Amino acid sequence: NAGVTQTPKFQVLKTGQSMTLQCAQDMNHNSMYWYRQDPGMGLRLIYYSASEGTTDKGEVPNGYNVSRLNKREFSLRLESAAPSQTSVYFCASSGHAWRSYNEQFFGPGTRLTVL
Amino acid sequence: KNEVEQSPQNLTAQEGEFITINCSYSVGISALHWLQQHPGGGIVSLFMLSSGKKKHGRLIATINIQEKHSSLHITASHPRDSAVYICAVLPLLNFGNEKLTFGTGTRLTIIP
Numbered sequence: 001n002a003g004v005t006q007t008p009k010f011q012v013l014k015t016g017q018s019m020t021l022q023c024a025q026d027m028n029h030n031s032m033y034w035y036r037q038d039p040g041m042g043l044r045l046i047y048y049s050a051s052e053g054t055t056d057k058g059e060v061p062n063g064y065n066v067s068r069l070n071k072r073e074f075s076l077r078l079e080s081a082a083p084s085q086t087s088v089y090f091c092a093s094s095g096h097a098w099r100s101y102n103e104q105f106f107g108p109g110t111r112l113t114v115l
Numbered sequence: 116k117n118e119v120e121q122s123p124q125n126l127t128a129q130e131g132e133f134i135t136i137n138c139s140y141s142v143g144i145s146a147l148h149w150l151q152q153h154p155g156g157g158i159v160s161l162f163m164l165s166s167g168k169k170k171h172g173r174l175i176a177t178i179n180i181q182e183k184h185s186s187l188h189i190t191a192s193h194p195r196d197s198a199v200y201i202c203a204v205l206p207l208l209n210f211g212n213e214k215l216t217f218g219t220g221t222r223l224t225i226i227p
Contacts, residue, residue, distance in 0.1 A: 031213050042119065042201070042217030050212060058214065090158065094213055102213055104148070106158040 002026055006091050006107035013081045013114045021076040021110050023091030031094045032074035033058075033104065034066060036087040043090065049074055081114045088112070118142055119218040121202050127224045134189040136221045138202030141183065148215065149176050149187050150201040158201070161187070194225045 004025045013019055025032065034046040035058075045058030047066040055066050063085060065077045074093075078085060089110045094102035122137045138147070149161040162169050162176040164185075169176050173192075178185040189196055202218040209215075 033213075040219065042117075042219045043203070043215075044217070045214055048212065048214060056212065088156065092158075103160045103163050104213075104215070105160070106150075109156050109158075111156075 004091055004093055004105050004107035006089075006110050008110060009108065010111050011113070013078075013112065015082060015114060017081050018077065018079050019081065020078075021089055021091075021112075022073070023075065023107055024073045025091075025093040025105070026072065027093060027105065028071070029093035029095055029105075030071070031102070032068065033092045033094075034064070034074065034076045035090045035092065036060065036085075037090060037109075038087050046076065046089075078112075081112075083114045086112060086114045117218070118206075118216050119202055119204055121200075121218040121221050123221060124219070125222045125224075127226065128192055130193060130225055130227050132192050132225075134192050134196070134223065134225075136187045136200050136202075136223070138185045138187070138218055139183060140185075140202075140204045140216075142204070142216075143207040144180075144183075144204040145207055145209075146205045147178055147185050148203040148205075149185075150203060152199040152201060152220065154198065161200075189223075192225045194227050197223055197225050199223070 007022045032049045035043040048056045049068040052071045091107040092104045094104045146165045152158045173190045175188040199220040201220045203215040
């Protein structure tokens with residue numbers, strides 16, 4: 001099992017360009033998440049998906065869109081990248097949303113720089 | 116004020132020392148997670164607990180729900196324990212939606 005995979009690992013964009021970060025999990029998890037990690041700050045939730053076809057905004061959703069294509073895949077799209085979106089992005093997944101306590105499994109991260 | 120505060124922010128110790136990292140939070144929670152972020156950036160879950168104490172190898176995590184405090188202990192520390200340790204809580208208000216609130220992490224360096 002690969003766990004949680006993310007592509008790409010690194011990306012450099014110019015301001016105004018668009019791109020999609022891909023995430024897939026092979027653990028049959030219901031819940032998936034997109035986080036960003038910035039220096040001096042904790043991980044912050046961008047979007048959350050409790051199940052296929054549902055998404056919910058997190059703490060910092062502005063400038064992003066998501067798509068839960070199926071149970072395995074959860075993509076994050078930047079429509080018009082801005083330098084403030086320079087960050088490391090992590091995808092994660094966890095088990096059944098109806099359970100109280102679920103360990104989250106993280107992907108390896110995508111380091112994005114917007115010039 | 117952050118909902119989750121970790122201390123210390125940075126910790127350097129000699130190999131073999133007993134390590135304690137603290138996490139305090141200000142909201143009622145369903146569960147608390149301890150995560151480890153390796154120097155290469157990967158994040159792994161170490162513990163998830165809602166009461167008492169859990170042990171895995173040289174790592175021990177404790178939580179006091181009344182005092183809103185958790186500690187992560189490492190016995191017989193080793194250079195390979197060098198990493199950032201992150202505390203995250205699942206607020207009661209987020210029951211069922213798994214939205215965690217994260218601390219900023221404690222950077223641990225173990226010197227041989």
